[in-house]
Amino acid sequence: MEKKTIQVALLGLGTVGTGVYKVLQNQREEMLSKLGAEVEIKRILVRNLEKAAKKVEDDSVLTNRWEDIIHDDAISVVIEVMGGMEPARTYIMEALAAGKHVVTANKDLIAVDGKELLDMAGTHHSDLLFEAAVAGGIPIIRPLKQCLAGNHITEVMGIINGTTNFILTKMTEEGMEFEEALALATELGYAEADPTADIEGYDAGRKLAIMASIAFNSRVTFDDVYTEGIAKITAKDIKYAREMGCDIKLLGVARNTDTGIEVRVHPMLIPSAHPLASVKDAFNAVFVHGDAVGDTMFYGSGAGEMPTASAIVGDVFDIARNIRYQCSGRISCTCYKELPIKQIGDIRSRYFLRMQVDDKPGVLASVASVLANNSVSIAQVIQKAKSSETAEIVVITDSVEERHFNDSLAIFQGMSVIRKISSVIRVYGE
Numbered sequence: 001m002e003k004k005t006i007q008v009a010l011l012g013l014g015t016v017g018t019g020v021y022k023v024l025q026n027q028r029e030e031m032l033s034k035l036g037a038e039v040e041i042k043r044i045l046v047r048n049l050e051k052a053a054k055k056v057e058d059d060s061v062l063t064n065r066w067e068d069i070i071h072d073d074a075i076s077v078v079i080e081v082m083g084g085m086e087p088a089r090t091y092i093m094e095a096l097a098a099g100k101h102v103v104t105a106n107k108d109l110i111a112v113d114g115k116e117l118l119d120m121a122g123t124h125h126s127d128l129l130f131e132a133a134v135a136g137g138i139p140i141i142r143p144l145k146q147c148l149a150g151n152h153i154t155e156v157m158g159i160i161n162g163t164t165n166f167i168l169t170k171m172t173e174e175g176m177e178f179e180e181a182l183a184l185a186t187e188l189g190y191a192e193a194d195p196t197a198d199i200e201g202y203d204a205g206r207k208l209a210i211m212a213s214i215a216f217n218s219r220v221t222f223d224d225v226y227t228e229g230i231a232k233i234t235a236k237d238i239k240y241a242r243e244m245g246c247d248i249k250l251l252g253v254a255r256n257t258d259t260g261i262e263v264r265v266h267p268m269l270i271p272s273a274h275p276l277a278s279v280k281d282a283f284n285a286v287f288v289h290g291d292a293v294g295d296t297m298f299y300g301s302g303a304g305e306m307p308t309a310s311a312i313v314g315d316v317f318d319i320a321r322n323i324r325y326q327c328s329g330r331i332s333c334t335c336y337k338e339l340p341i342k343q344i345g346d347i348r349s350r351y352f353l354r355m356q357v358d359d360k361p362g363v364l365a366s367v368a369s370v371l372a373n374n375s376v377s378i379a380q381v382i383q384k385a386k387s388s389e390t391a392e393i394v395v396i397t398d399s400v401e402e403r404h405f406n407d408s409l410a411i412f413q414g415m416s417v418i419r420k421i422s423s424v425i426r427v428y429g430e
Ligand SMILES: NC(=O)C1=CN([C@@H]2O[C@H](COP(=O)(O)OP(=O)(O)OC[C@H]3O[C@@H](n4cnc5c(N)ncnc54)[C@H](OP(=O)(O)O)[C@@H]3O)[C@@H](O)[C@H]2O)C=CC1
Pocket: 011, 012, 013, 014, 015, 016, 017, 045, 046, 047, 048, 081, 082, 083, 084, 087, 105, 106, 107, 108, 132, 133, 136, 189, 190, 191, 192, 193, 302, 303, 304, 305, 308
C-alpha cells in the first residue's frame, strides 16, 4: 500500500492533549492498515516548553509559537485541546481559513460560536469535528448527525457532566462531603479548568446546546439553555430522595415540542429503578428519541484523559480518510430551521419542595391553599423531623408550569409561618 503521511498539530498538552498523544502512539502500528495513511504529530503548541518536554518522546515537536503551525502547509489537521474562548477561537478560524481541518473538544466555543466556525469550515470545504466536546468518549455527535439522520428527533436527555455525576455518586454512596468529592474529580482530570462550569451546570448546558442544535436542526446556543447546578443539593435532600425510592442526578433535557424547543439543565429526582439512576461516577448517558428509531441510549465515559482522546482520535481518523479519498467537508452545519426557544417559566415539571414551618395547626392547610390558588396540585405531603417549634415538610407536586410554581414560592417567602424554604428540586415524570 502506498504510504501517505498526514501531519497534524496539537494545541495544548494538558489532560486531553496528553491522552491524544498516547492514543496516537498506541495506534501507530495499525494506522496504515486502518486508514491507508499514517497520522503524525508534527507540532505541539504549549505555553511552557520545559514542563511539556517531560511528556513527549522527542521535544523537537514542541513550540510556543502559533506561527510555526499556521504557516506550515504540510500540517493539514489542527487538534485544539487548549480550551477556553481565546485564543482557541482565533486559531481555529485561522486554521480553517487556511484550508486546514480542525478537531476540537472545546464545548465552550462550539456552544456559542458553532455557526460561525462551521460556516468557515463550509466555505473552505474543510472538516470541523467535535465528537469529544459532548459526553467525552461516548459517540453522540456522529450518531446524531449521521446514523440518526433519518429521524425527526423529539427528545435528547441525559447525564452529560462527569464531574457532577461523580460528586453526587460519592455523596450518595459514600457519604462524602461535596468539597472532598470535587477535589477527587479534579485530581482524576474530569473537572474543567474552572470547576464552576461543572458545578453550576454550564458545562452540561453547553453540551446540551450542541446536541439540541444537531438533533433539532435549529441553532441553540448556550445562552438559550436554562442552567441550575448542584451546589445547593444537601446530604439531607439525597437522604429524603432515597427514602422516596429516588436518586438525585444533574440532568440535561432538550425537547422539540409544538410550541418550541425546551433546553434545560438542573438537578432532578429520578426513580432509582430508572436506567439513568444506575449511571454512576464520571459515566455519562444520553437518551435520544427519534420518530423512526424509537428510544436509543448511549452510555460510557464522559470525561477523562483516555476516553476523551478516544473521541478525538476517531475524528482525526475520519478526517484522514476524507483527505485520502478527497471528500473533505461533506458534513458541515445541519441547522436549516429557526425554531423558537421556550422560556423556563412555560415549561412543566413536578417539584420536590422542602420547607421549615411553624409547628402549629392550620399551617399545612395554608400551604395547600397557596398551592391550590396558583394551580399547583399536590401529589404527596410528608411531615419530616419535628423540633419543639418547627416542623419540616416535604411536598411533591403534580406537573405544573414553572411560573405558577414560582408564584407560590414568592407567596411562601412572605408568610411568617414559613421559616425557610430549604430545597426546591424538580422531579422526573409527567
Ligand atoms: N478533561 C476532560 O475530561 C474533558 C475536557 N474536554 C475539553 O478539552 C479541552 C482541554 O481540556 P483539558 O485537557 O482537561 O484541560 P487542561 O487544562 O488539562 O489542558 C489545557 C492545556 O492547554 C494549554 N494551553 C492553554 N492555553 C494555551 C495557549 N494559549 N497556548 C498553548 N497552550 C495553552 C494549557 O497549558 P498550561 O499547562 O500552561 O496551562 C494546558 O496544558 C477543554 O476544551 C475541555 O473543555 C472535553 C471533554 C472532556
